[in-house]
Amino acid sequence: MSEENSPPRRFTGHLLFVLDLTGTFVFAIEGALAAMRGDLDFFGLMVLAFITALGGGIIRDLLIGAVPPASLQDWRYGAIALAGGAAVFFFHRLLLVVPTQLIMLLDAGGLALFAVAGAGKALSFKMHPFIAVLMGGITGVGGGTVRDVLLMQVPTVLRADVYATAALAGAAVMVVGMRLNRSPQAMAVLGALVCFTLRVVSVWLHWNLPKVMGQ
Amino acid sequence: MSEENSPPRRFTGHLLFVLDLTGTFVFAIEGALAAMRGDLDFFGLMVLAFITALGGGIIRDLLIGAVPPASLQDWRYGAIALAGGAAVFFFHRLLLVVPTQLIMLLDAGGLALFAVAGAGKALSFKMHPFIAVLMGGITGVGGGTVRDVLLMQVPTVLRADVYATAALAGAAVMVVGMRLNRSPQAMAVLGALVCFTLRVVSVWLHWNLPKVMGQ
Amino acid sequence: MSEENSPPRRFTGHLLFVLDLTGTFVFAIEGALAAMRGDLDFFGLMVLAFITALGGGIIRDLLIGAVPPASLQDWRYGAIALAGGAAVFFFHRLLLVVPTQLIMLLDAGGLALFAVAGAGKALSFKMHPFIAVLMGGITGVGGGTVRDVLLMQVPTVLRADVYATAALAGAAVMVVGMRLNRSPQAMAVLGALVCFTLRVVSVWLHWNLPKVMGQ
Numbered sequence: 001m002s003e004e005n006s007p008p009r010r011f012t013g014h015l016l017f018v019l020d021l022t023g024t025f026v027f028a029i030e031g032a033l034a035a036m037r038g039d040l041d042f043f044g045l046m047v048l049a050f051i052t053a054l055g056g057g058i059i060r061d062l063l064i065g066a067v068p069p070a071s072l073q074d075w076r077y078g079a080i081a082l083a084g085g086a087a088v089f090f091f092h093r094l095l096l097v098v099p100t101q102l103i104m105l106l107d108a109g110g111l112a113l114f115a116v117a118g119a120g121k122a123l124s125f126k127m128h129p130f131i132a133v134l135m136g137g138i139t140g141v142g143g144g145t146v147r148d149v150l151l152m153q154v155p156t157v158l159r160a161d162v163y164a165t166a167a168l169a170g171a172a173v174m175v176v177g178m179r180l181n182r183s184p185q186a187m188a189v190l191g192a193l194v195c196f197t198l199r200v201v202s203v204w205l206h207w208n209l210p211k212v213m214g215q
Numbered sequence: 216m217s218e219e220n221s222p223p224r225r226f227t228g229h230l231l232f233v234l235d236l237t238g239t240f241v242f243a244i245e246g247a248l249a250a251m252r253g254d255l256d257f258f259g260l261m262v263l264a265f266i267t268a269l270g271g272g273i274i275r276d277l278l279i280g281a282v283p284p285a286s287l288q289d290w291r292y293g294a295i296a297l298a299g300g301a302a303v304f305f306f307h308r309l310l311l312v313v314p315t316q317l318i319m320l321l322d323a324g325g326l327a328l329f330a331v332a333g334a335g336k337a338l339s340f341k342m343h344p345f346i347a348v349l350m351g352g353i354t355g356v357g358g359g360t361v362r363d364v365l366l367m368q369v370p371t372v373l374r375a376d377v378y379a380t381a382a383l384a385g386a387a388v389m390v391v392g393m394r395l396n397r398s399p400q401a402m403a404v405l406g407a408l409v410c411f412t413l414r415v416v417s418v419w420l421h422w423n424l425p426k427v428m429g430q
Numbered sequence: 431m432s433e434e435n436s437p438p439r440r441f442t443g444h445l446l447f448v449l450d451l452t453g454t455f456v457f458a459i460e461g462a463l464a465a466m467r468g469d470l471d472f473f474g475l476m477v478l479a480f481i482t483a484l485g486g487g488i489i490r491d492l493l494i495g496a497v498p499p500a501s502l503q504d505w506r507y508g509a510i511a512l513a514g515g516a517a518v519f520f521f522h523r524l525l526l527v528v529p530t531q532l533i534m535l536l537d538a539g540g541l542a543l544f545a546v547a548g549a550g551k552a553l554s555f556k557m558h559p560f561i562a563v564l565m566g567g568i569t570g571v572g573g574g575t576v577r578d579v580l581l582m583q584v585p586t587v588l589r590a591d592v593y594a595t596a597a598l599a600g601a602a603v604m605v606v607g608m609r610l611n612r613s614p615q616a617m618a619v620l621g622a623l624v625c626f627t628l629r630v631v632s633v634w635l636h637w638n639l640p641k642v643m644g645q
Contacts (some may be wrong), residue, residue, distance in 0.1 A: 072558075
């Protein structure tokens with residue numbers, strides 16, 4: 001991995017790298033489950049696992065000019081994503097035992113990590129703060145959006161509840177904190193907590209964003 | 216904004232920059248209206264406004280190697296796009312008063328500006344003239360195409376009447392003129408006029424491109 | 431065309447360049463036929479021909495950082511793709527005479543060439559071997575995937591039989607051979623043969639990949 005592409009990795013450190021791979025694994029499992037519901041074969045399932053897990057980061061990297069994207073330079077990302085897909089293919093019965101609540105919590109965790117890491121990487125590539133927040137959001141929801149398009153569904157994220165909004169909020173905390181010269185580690189933790197909490201609370205309280213009134 | 220990315224801005228000058236932002240605003244409004252019809256929430260509406268307005272230019276910049284894309288470097292583009300989305304969200308009743316004919320004229324104007332600016336930028340990045348015309352077309356119709364895909368509709372532009380064709384014609388005028396060493400300003404105006412006129416006349420006369428015969 | 435982007439061309443040599451353009455032409459014809467079935471007009475048909483033929487290579491080039499993509503730098507690719515589209519538009523009756531079996535063979539040939547050339551180019555851009563195989567697959571199936579999305583169909587490649595798998599197998603042969611320092615030419619031929627044979631045999635024997643069991 002080139003020095004140019006590595007700052008976000010360095011600042012997040014070893015613990016966050018492990019958490020990042022955990023998020024990748026969780027997103028891959030969700031992609032593979034969507035593929036199963038869409039009646040795809042083994043190959044389609046692996047593709048959707050890969051794209052759901054890594055698509056958001058790849059789109060962000062293309063947009064900020066970090067090519068080749070980090071997840072195509074470090075084979076461990078792809079390997080973890082495909083491992084998530086394979087886990088669903090071979091052990092999907094076991095997954096039925098995992099409580100939905102736990103999957104939702106893991107997903108919120110992945111979203112939070114991706115949003116914060118994406119915003120941090122965009123800042124380290126000298127993007128405007130406004131754009132860095134956007135890049136945090138794209139990192140969090142991009143993979144799921146491409147997955148939905150490939151399965152011919154209007155992307156859930158355009159339609160449903162507080163999901164992308166939570167990612168943007170977490171990314172905004174990160175970006176504002178960095179502009180105020182706070183510790184990146186502390187702001188990453190705070191941003192991730194904001195995103196995670198917002199997401200989880202919105203699910204429990206059935207929050208939704210308003211639509212255009214009078215429709 | 217880097218020098219590398221700025222030539223098209225410089226050659227279009229201040230007036231065209233204002234017109235460019237106007238085109239962005241109009242396209243954002245159209246994206247937000249499509250989101251309203253698709254029953255999306257506030258976030259989805261803002262995303263579609265952003266993508267419809269800026270998607271074509273972003274795709275062009277990725278393809279010609281102008282990364283990060285200009286509209287992600289200058290925050291005013293994103294701000295204008297989101298302002299267009301917000302205008303629809305909060306004042307959509309007022310928009311019902313705006314005559315459809317006026318929206319069509321503004322849209323044709325935006326298309327014309329985007330096509331000419333896109334072709335000019337591609338030329339300034341040393342693309343082959345044939346490709347520069349294509350890039351003009353993509354700048355004009357790319358955003359609407361991504362919007363349609365996200366709303367699960369076959370892109371209008373693949374289906375309907377003289378729209379992309381007008382963009383390509385305007386871009387071609389620009390490219391041919393520049394190859395003949397004519398003044399960029401003059402050729403930009405001429406190209407935009409050709410695109411605008413072709414589009415407006417085709418709507419009024421209900422022109423359509425032929426389909427494969429005997430179908 | 432810059433030196434930077436040309437290694438794959440050089441190593442494949444003149445014969446493979448001709449075959450590459452042949453693959454482009456065949457894929458363009460298939461894209462145009464899909465457009466005809468989707469009831470698109472002349473412009474939509476040309477767009478689908480272009481995207482089906484060149485989309486996979488363009489996505490690969492964006493991902494490995496080879497911007498602008500090779501097919502946008504050398505006008506002959508675009509010209510061949512549009513010629514394929516025009517051939518369908520004007521002579522589609524003649525195409526009805528071409529046996530389906532022949533089209534399938536030509537398509538398998540195009541897939542094999544794209545997979546091997548894509549993997550080779552990714553290697554020459556210093557991508558990880560694992561990623562190079564993936565890039566071979568994307569080169570082969572990317573264009574068809576975008577075509578299907580634009581026509582609002584779940585991409586065939588996610589759904590059906592041994593197609594992408596054949597591309598990945600051919601790309602893997604190429605990548606493993608290059609890592610073992612075998613002659614690029616020989617490994618390209620061997621990889622292409624593996625992909626072609628796998629694809630053709632799978633069609634004749636109606637092979638399919640397994641789905642998740644118990645569904």
